[in-house]
Amino acid sequence: MPELPDVEGFRRVARQATNHQVRDVRVHDEQVLRGISSDSFQRAVRRRYFAEPQRHGKWLLMPTTGAANAAAALPVVLLHFGMTGSLQWCPHDAELHQHDRVVFDFATGELRYRDMRKLTGIHLAREQEEVDDLLAELGPDAQQIEAAEFGKRLTRTRRRLKPALMDQSVLAGLGNLSADEILWRARIPPHRSTTELTADELDQLHREMRTMLRESVRAGRIPDGASWLTGHRDEPDRRCPRCSTALRRARVGGRSTLWCPTCQPG
Numbered sequence: 001m002p003e004l005p006d007v008e009g010f011r012r013v014a015r016q017a018t019n020h021q022v023r024d025v026r027v028h029d030e031q032v033l034r035g036i037s038s039d040s041f042q043r044a045v046r047r048r049y050f051a052e053p054q055r056h057g058k059w060l061l062m063p064t065t066g067a068a069n070a071a072a073a074l075p076v077v078l079l080h081f082g083m084t085g086s087l088q089w090c091p092h093d094a095e096l097h098q099h100d101r102v103v104f105d106f107a108t109g110e111l112r113y114r115d116m117r118k119l120t121g122i123h124l125a126r127e128q129e130e131v132d133d134l135l136a137e138l139g140p141d142a143q144q145i146e147a148a149e150f151g152k153r154l155t156r157t158r159r160r161l162k163p164a165l166m167d168q169s170v171l172a173g174l175g176n177l178s179a180d181e182i183l184w185r186a187r188i189p190p191h192r193s194t195t196e197l198t199a200d201e202l203d204q205l206h207r208e209m210r211t212m213l214r215e216s217v218r219a220g221r222i223p224d225g226a227s228w229l230t231g232h233r234d235e236p237d238r239r240c241p242r243c244s245t246a247l248r249r250a251r252v253g254g255r256s257t258l259w260c261p262t263c264q265p266g
């Protein structure tokens, strides 16, 4: 499931279209367009240029302009990747994948929105107000939020820590894998109550989140190397990469959660 680092990876893919004119938009499955018909979407985007793409949490924003090298403008194409979405840059002659739902065609190649399950999709905002409305529920981006704000938002209500970290209205961008990875690095159990966290623990959590995101963003995904908890998720005999204790797995806040009972006691 795409989380902040994956969407950063998609942003890099989208940058290949920056300052290029959309020659055509092909909608292979109208179901992924939210609140707009194929015809209207094509009319709004065709012949426009994409400006530098931006990201907020798990959303990718692609502003369009009337000319190359113009400042970001309207309308804005907003993409969400749900559980299975991705963005691919392909040569014109690459065979269409069965889950390529929308294809933006440029002189230099094609940008393809690929999604198997179609849980979310593509929006078009014609005015800044529509962008703001779409993102209104989101908290600050997890890569940008400062420690004080992070602590304040996380402890606003009493709840288990892991679902609080994943709540996009608290902070935007973290998903199941990144939340487990951060908690393991910070040595705090996922079921700890938010209001029981000490100031030191909150600082530690924020620091580990920043480090984890920096390294993951570089990779364009959460790395599954041997020194990462994520790297051991699917092993039959899951052991902590730090202390070799057998990892525990249970549902916390409705999501499959992995943690080390030795490193994350309590």
Ligand SMILES: [Zn+2]
Pocket (backbone or CB within 6 Å): 240, 241, 242, 243, 244, 245, 260, 261, 262, 263, 264
């Ligand atoms: Zn451990």
